[in-house]
Amino acid sequence: xxxxxxxxxxxxxxxxxxxxxxxxxxxxxxxxxxxxxxxxxxxxxxxxxxxxxxxxxxxxxxxxxxxxxxxxxxxxxxxxxxxxxxxxxxxxxxxxxxxxxxxxxxxxxxxxxxxxxxxxxxxxxxxxxxxxxxxxxxxxxxxxxxxxxxxxxxxxxxxxxxxxxxxxxxxxxxxxxxxxxxxxxxxxxxxxxxxxxxxxxxxxxxxxxxxxxxxxxxxxxxxxxxxxxxxxxxxxxxxxxxxxxxxxxxxxxxxxxxxxxxxxxxxxxxxxxxxxxxxxxxxxxxxxxxxxxxxxxxxxxxxxxxxxxxxxxxxxxxxxxxxxxxxxxxxxxxxxxxxxxxxxxxxxxxxxxxxxxxxxxxxxxxxxxxxxxxxxxxxxxxxxxxxxxxxxxxxxxxxxxxxxxxxxxxxxxxxxxxxxxxxxxxxxxxxxxxxxxxxxxxxxxxxxxxxxxxxxxxxxxxxxxxxxxxxxxxxxxxxxxxxxxxxxxxxxxxxxxxxxxxxxxxxxxxxxxxxxxxxxxxxxxxxxxxxxxxxxxxxxxxxxxxxxxxxxxxxxxxxxxxxxxxxxxxxxxxxxxxxxxxxxxxxxxxxxxxxxxxxxxxxxxxxxxxxxxxxxxxxxxxxxxxxx
Ligand code: AMP
Numbered sequence: 239x240x241x242x243x244x245x246x247x248x249x250x251x252x253x254x255x256x257x258x259x260x261x262x263x264x265x266x267x268x269x270x271x272x273x274x275x276x277x278x279x280x281x282x283x284x285x286x287x288x289x290x291x292x293x294x295x296x297x298x299x300x301x302x303x304x305x306x307x308x309x310x311x312x313x314x315x316x317x318x319x320x321x322x323x324x325x326x327x328x329x330x331x332x333x334x335x336x337x338x339x340x341x342x343x344x345x346x347x348x349x350x351x352x353x354x355x356x357x358x359x360x361x362x363x364x365x366x367x368x369x370x371x372x373x374x375x376x377x378x379x380x381x382x383x384x385x386x387x388x389x390x391x392x393x394x395x396x397x398x399x400x401x402x403x404x405x406x407x408x409x410x411x412x413x414x415x416x417x418x419x420x421x422x423x424x425x426x427x428x429x430x431x432x433x434x435x436x437x438x439x440x441x442x443x444x445x446x447x448x449x450x451x452x453x454x455x456x457x458x459x460x461x462x463x464x465x466x467x468x469x470x471x472x473x474x475x476x477x478x479x480x481x482x483x484x485x486x487x488x489x490x491x492x493x494x495x496x497x498x499x500x501x502x503x504x505x506x507x508x509x510x511x512x513x514x515x516x517x518x519x520x521x522x523x524x525x526x527x528x529x530x531x532x533x534x535x536x537x538x539x540x541x542x543x544x545x546x547x548x549x550x551x552x553x554x555x556x557x558x559x560x561x562x563x564x565x566x567x568x569x570x571x572x573x574x575x576x577x578x579x580x581x582x583x584x585x586x587x588x589x590x591x592x593x594x595x596x597x598x599x600x601x602x603x604x605x606x607x608x609x610x611x612x613x614x615x616x617x618x619x620x621x622x623x624x625x626x627x628x629x630x631x632x633x634x635x636x637x638x639x640x641x642x643x644x645x646x647x648x649x650x651x652x653x654x655x656x657x658x659x660x661x662x663x664x665x666x667x668x669x670x671x672x673x674x675x676x677x678x679x680x681x682x683x684x685x686x687x688x689x690x691x692x693x694x695x696x697x698x699x700x701x702x703x704x705x706x707x708x709x710x711x712x713x714x715x716x717x718x719x720x721x722x723x724x725x726x727x728x729x730x731x732x733x734x735x736x737x738x739x740x741x742x743x744x745x746x747x748x749x750x751x752x753x754x755x756x757x758x759x760x761x762x763x764x765x766x767x768x769x770x771x772x773x774x775x776x777x778x779x780x781x782x783x784x785x786x787x788x789x790x791x792x793x794x795x796x797x798x799x800x801x802x803x804x805x806x807x808x809x810x811x812x813x814x815x816x817x818x819x820x821x822x823x824x825x826x827x828x829x830x831x832x833x834x835x836x837x838x839x840x841x842x843x844x845x846x847x848x849x850x851x852x853x854x855x856x857x858x859x860x861x862x863x864x865x866x
Contacts, residue, residue, distance in 0.1 A: 241641040241652070244505075248655035248685075255655070256686055260284060260493075262500035263294045263536065266466040269493070273683060279704045279712065280691065281683035283494035284469035291473055292368035293464045294496050295535035296331060299324045299511070306512055307540035310563055311357035314546030314555055315404035316435065320357065321540075327364075330357070334365035336460035337453045341429045343396050345370035345465055348475065350394035350427070351521075352376045352385060352416060354403030355545035358433045358450060359521050360531050362398045367473060367492075370465040374475040374487070377522025378403045378412065383751065383807035384485075385419035388477050391487055391693065393425045398450075402437040406547060409437040417443070469493025475693045476524060478627040479744030480702065481733045487693030488524075488627050491686075495630060496536060498656075498687025499528055502631045503537035505639040506623065506654065507598065509567050511538025514593075516559060517569035518544060523741070524627040525600065529569050533631075539567075548574050553581035557589040564593035571601040571740035575612045576770050586615050594618050596638065600625065601740030602772040603728055606647045624650035624728055626714060627742070628703070630687040633657050633680070633714070634726050649725040656685025660711065661718055664732070667707040670720070677732055678718040679711040734833060736765030736773050743812050745833065748775055751807045752817070755800050757781050762823050763814060764837040774815035776840055778823060778860060787819040793866075818863040822856040836860055 248255040253272040260269070269287030296308070304325040312319045322330065343349055349371050353359035359375075366373040374392040376385055389397075399416050402409040413432070420426060433450040434440065467473075473492045477485040503509045507529070515534035519525035521543075534541035542563060548556055556578075560568065578586075596619045597612065604622045613620045622645070623635035634650040634657075636643050645651065653659035660669055661676030670676035682704075692699040706713040717729040731737070734745045745763040752761045760780040765773040779800065787793045797817040804813045824832040827850055835845035839860050848854065 239640060241637055241643055244637070244640050245653065245655050249658055252656065252683070252685070256283065256497065259501040260287075260497045262504065263289060263496045264298050265289050265493075266293075269469060275683045279682045279700060279710055280696075282470045283491065283686040284497065287469040287493050288466040289469060289493050289496060290367065290464045290466055291492055291496055291532060291536075292331060292364045294500070295367070295532055296324060296328050296364060297464060299535075299538050300328050303512060303538065307514070307563075308535060309357060309360055310514070310540055310542045312542060312544050312546075312559060313356070313404070314550055315407060316437075316545070322357065330361045331364040331368055332460045332462045333454050333457045334358070334361040335368045335462040336457040337431065337450070338365055338371065338396060339369060339462070340453065340457070341396050341431065341448065343369065343371050346372065346471075347396070348372045348374055348392045348394040350374045350376060350389060350392055350397045352378065352397060352399045352412060353433070353521070354378050354400055354412070355520060355543055356400065356433060356435070357543065358398075358400070360543060363521070363527075363531055368462060368464055370467050370471065372472050372474055374477070375521050375527070376477065377520060377811070379522070379809045379811040381805065381807055381809040382415050382418035382422060384747075384809060385415065386422035387485060389419060389423040389427070390425050391477070391485075392475055394427050396429050396431060397427045398431045398433075400433040401435055401440045404437060404545065406550060411438045413438075413440045417441070467492045470690070472690065474527065476527060476627055478524075479735055479742050479747060481735065481744065481746060483744070483746045483750040485744070485747070486698070486702070488689045489691050489693040490630060491690050494686030494688075495532070498631050498685065499533040500536050503533050503539075505637045506621075506632055506635055507533070507537075507567050508595065508639040509534060509537045509539045513566040514540045514542065514563045515567050515569070516542040516544070516556075516563070516565040518548065518556065518574055519569065519571070524630060525569065528630055548577055549581060552585060553578055554585035554588050557586050557591060560591050560594055561589040566593055566595045567598065568594060568596075569598040569600070572599050572604045572608050573602065573739040573771055575599065575608050579608065579611050583615065591616060596621050598623055600632070602737045603730075604648075604650070609647060619645070621645070622650040624726070628689045629684070630689070633659065634728075646721070646725045649721075649727050652724050652726065659726070661720055662707055662711070667709065672720060672722040675717060675719050675729065677706070678714040678716045678726070678728070679707065680714065681711050684712060736775060738765070738773055738775060738811070739771040741811055743775065745775065747808060748777070748804060748812050748814065751804050751812070752777055752779060752800055754807070755803045757783055757786055757796060758800065760823060762831050762833055762836055764833050764840060766815075766837060766840040768815070775812065777814040777817040778820050778836060778863070779817055780821060780823060781819055784821060793819055818860075818866070820856070820859040820863055822853060822859055824856040824860065825852045826850040827852050840864065
């Protein structure tokens with residue numbers, strides 16, 4: 239079938255289309271209604287059906303391929319490598335599930351997972367799915383304040399964590415950050431389950447903290463049956479940055495997500511049972527949820543969980559994994575490819591990469607140079623795909639499982655089945671024609687797998703995503719353009735979210751953190767183009783005491799202090815690349831920060847319409863501090 243017919247079916251008759259796709263997963267009880275869209279923009283998929291993510295990812299494969307690899311946990315940080323078969327994975331997940339139950343976790347309870355890329359993190363996620371607990375994975379690179387906000391929002395009964403992560407061979411302690419976060423949070427979890435990797439010593443809080451290894455010993459032979467869940471119950475919450483300082487908890491369902499992933503594994507990622515999938519992301523991000531843990535396993539594939547850098551011990555490490563485990567489908571981000579491009583090319587040539595069929599890249603715009611370089615090095619198709627934490631699976635791509643449609647450099651592709659993508663003029667809301675820039679929106683109902691709501695805040699879901707235009711459409715907050723042949727190009731965010739090395743960060747969160755420094759009275763953070771990371775955060779701060787920044791040494795010292803505050807509160811991932819000091823920030827007469835003008839100046843572009851600016855001298859200050 240050609241893709242446009244396939245796509246059209248999904249749009250003309252979504253119920254028939256998804257009814258067909260739903261056969262890709264096991265249902266314990268059939269659904270009675272494919273779609274309930276009676277309360278838009280909320281969409282309920284596969285109403286009344288009972289299923290379970292863990293069953294579909296693990297148990298389903300135990301009978302047919304129980305001894306085949308399921309989870310391949312590799313750490314070049316600790317030089318460990320362990321392959322778990324589907325049977326072994328099931329046993330570990332049942333142990334983890336029994337451990338959680340013994341700590342009082344039951345269906346519907348939240349479990350926060352703050353873990354490095356170790357197998358136990360995947361066990362914990364799958365164990366939650368098994369017993370119907372709702373997991374909320376927080377990226378290990380986030381620090382105490384970020385963690386505390388998420389604890390207070392999710393109110394977990396249990397936190398699963400570890401003594402430390404590791405980066406470039408250096409242990410990064412997690413436990414002190416976690417203790418600090420729990421101290422800062424209003425909500426106190428009853429228990430903390432701790433994997434001790436023996437990387438750093440841990441202080442233990444009596445009565446609250448429990449050792450993973452010791453508790454596991456007590457549940458070695460645990461048999462925990464799957465809890466069948468109604469399709470629209472919740473599987474997880476994943477926090478993502480928005481335009482306010484408060485992260486949004488993207489809440490996902492069970493059945494719709496399982497179907498969407500199974501379908502995408504077939505049509506977009508073309509994975510088959512028994513093959514190996516390798517995604518280089520982290521479980522703290524949506525790619526880690528969809529395409530490290532759930533997607534590949536639901537497709538019966540082995541999945542690689544990799545802890546380490548792409549260039550350590552050398553730039554051949556990923557390719558050695560591809561060779562050793564005969565990886566067929568690999569998923570990474572453009573930044574990682576740009577890092578590899580700087581390395582001598584022989585590292586790639588050393589390995590037999592003949593198993594690899596395609597490389598998928600997402601998370602940030604894929605520039606032509608990077609795309610062409612990696613395509614010629616690997617000799618396999620490079621498949622750009624555009625999506626968001628909110629959607630859980632690609633909005634734009636090329637569905638090579640349906641039709642090997644040509645790709646177009648610089649474009650992630652065309653709308654995927656189920657997504658009614660449109661471009662709307664930002665101010666008039668009128669639909670854009672070919673080559674006309676607009677906001678990328680999706681007409682409801684969103685297809686299966688997309689967010690159900692903002693956790694605990696339906697109103698915020700409707701207000702944030704569905705109320706930006708006269709007609710009720712979902713806004714992606716991305717600018718886009720479509721060529722005459724229907725290929726889309728993504729041109730950056732419409733809001734104050736920035737994208738650093740494929741990681742989404744809210745400038746407001748960084749600003750709030752910087753403002754907590756005692757010598758900062760005001761600050762603006764913007765995303766500035768960067769050759770390697772796509773974008774980096776750059777801060778412009780007004781010090782309370784100007785004397786502190788009168789000299790170059792003073793500025794340097796305060797800059798370091800501000801960076802340390804961000805490291806401590808949010809994590810190094812959010813640390814601005816530079817902190818400049820000014821006495822004035824560009825604002826409109828009504829006091830709104832002109833972030834886009836600051837960003838334009840930083841990138842050497844025209845600052846745009848300045849008719850509403852309060853004091854034009856502020857722009858001059860930005861220009862001059864940039865040359866310091
Ligand atoms: P996240 O929710 O962290 O996955 O970030 C989603 C955002 O990353 C999108 O709204 C886009 O701004 C950006 N993004 C993701 N994938 C792509 C892509 N393939 N091309 C361009 N931008 C992308």
